[in-house]
Amino acid sequence: MTTLHQEHPTHEHTHGPACGHTRVPHGDHVDYAHDGHLHREHAGHWDECEAGGHSAHEGHEHQHGDGCGHPAVTHGDHVDYVHDGHRHAAHDGHWDDH
Template sequence: MTHTKHENHDHQHGPDCGHKSFVHGDHIDYVHDGHIHREHDGHWDECEPTEHRVHENHDHQHGPHCGHEAVRHGDHVDYIHDGHRHALHEGHWDEH
């Protein structure tokens, strides 16, 4: 993942900050204003994919009643489970 610092981010995310959070791999992401941020070495980074990665063998169809957490992310919805974020892309699911 490319290290993209979120500039001018004075807000301190945490358990009681009011923003949605979820475990993403080895860290916690915080969602607000369509951005997903993670803490990194005392500052906040955008937690965005840097390449197109298809989630292979993903037969489950995410949707409003699938049981997985949905997070609005820019112009789409990510579905979160097992430390992964999935986004629908051209008929398949991407790792996001």
């Protein structure tokens, strides 16, 4: 799985711990959920943080949903669940690892 580098044009809001958007730890950085997509700071601008390709999270037995204990983040046309530094999304009977 790769992450695409797509700059978010004209993003004037500065994300941070008190900005009001959900923080999503993601590998070596933090994404911020904002208007159905995820932003990350990169080289003085904000990128859209989107996974490229399809990566199933193998052996993921936990079922995410309301009350599961993991933060839910609206992401485009679905909901991701933040779990152990990853975002999991339901897909064709399994969980994808974003």
